[in-house]
Amino acid sequence: MKGPLFYAKILLFGEYGIIKDSKGLAIPFNAYRGALKSSSELSGKSKFSNENLLKFYKYLASLKTDLVVFDLEQLKEDIDRGMYFDSSIPQGYGVGSSGALVASIYDKYANDKITVLENLTRDKLLNLKQIFSIMESFFHGKSSGLDPLNSYLSLPILINSKDNVEPAGIPSQKQGKGAVFLLDSEQIGETEPMVNIFMNKMKNEGFRKMISNEFATTTDACIEDFLHGNVKSLFGNVKSLSKIVLKNFKPMIPDAFHKVWENGIKTNDYYLKLCGSGGGGYILGFTEDFEKAQNSLKNYKLELVYRF
Structure with missing residues (x-):
């Protein structure tokens, strides 16, 4: 069988x-x-x-x-x-x-x-x-x-x-410099505890506001850009999303990656976001120049997902 x-x-x-x-x-x-x-x-x-x-x-x-x-x-x-x-x-x-x-x-x-x-x-x-x-x-x-x-x-x-x-129809991949990639945190993440942290945070009015005013609207903008192939605008929105996640979802980002995350935003070599519930496992990366990102992240295992 x-x-x-x-x-x-x-x-x-x-x-x-x-x-x-x-x-x-x-x-x-x-x-x-x-x-x-x-x-x-x-x-x-x-x-x-x-x-x-x-x-x-x-x-x-x-x-x-x-x-x-x-x-x-x-x-x-x-x-x-x-x-x-x-x-x-x-x-x-x-x-x-x-x-x-x-x-x-x-x-x-x-x-x-x-x-x-x-x-x-x-x-x-x-x-x-x-x-x-x-x-x-x-x-x-x-x-x-x-x-x-x-x-x-x-x-x-x-x-x-x-x-x-x-x-959804997504734009077919191009052989450009840009890429979506996976960064291996080499730690296991568990979904349930992460979701519980999120649900507890949602009891806070300030956090709820941030989710609907900042997080959701930026996510929606990223999706629109990605589906319509607006690459330039996409990277601007992904950078904003990366900042929002770093500021508000720290417990979901493995400690060893807080600096790596910040570094991407600072240098514009790559932008990181959660892949699934976080806490370990893969971290999702977006870059306008995959070679540059590989260089910046040479100490980590990267896997290519999609090319722009």
């Missing part, structure tokens, strides 16, 4: 904002992927994954929802036979490792599933997002459902608001 491949995702813009209903833009990232496989000889990672799938099965079996029905009998049988999720997607890195797993389970075991091939109306997309939100909550405590949706459809997705998501 070998299931279809599901890819990692990168939330280019919208981390935390989408919890509070501002815009977001997510793209598939094909450098990392996962698939369901089966083996009678489980050890190490595959054994751990199989045990995790059993816990996930119990969670799905306990769900009280009319949104989706799973073939739980088949799922349990396959887990007992040694099914596991074989994945190259790093966990705790903000690139959707649990999202790809959720997408693969839905794809194989949901009855009357919404398929990628049918006409994806807004209602169907929202339905899928809700189903995935419920499923992925097993891993994070609270999930928007966006990561699995992105992985399942393997399309860029624009989140206009909680109830309005649509596939």
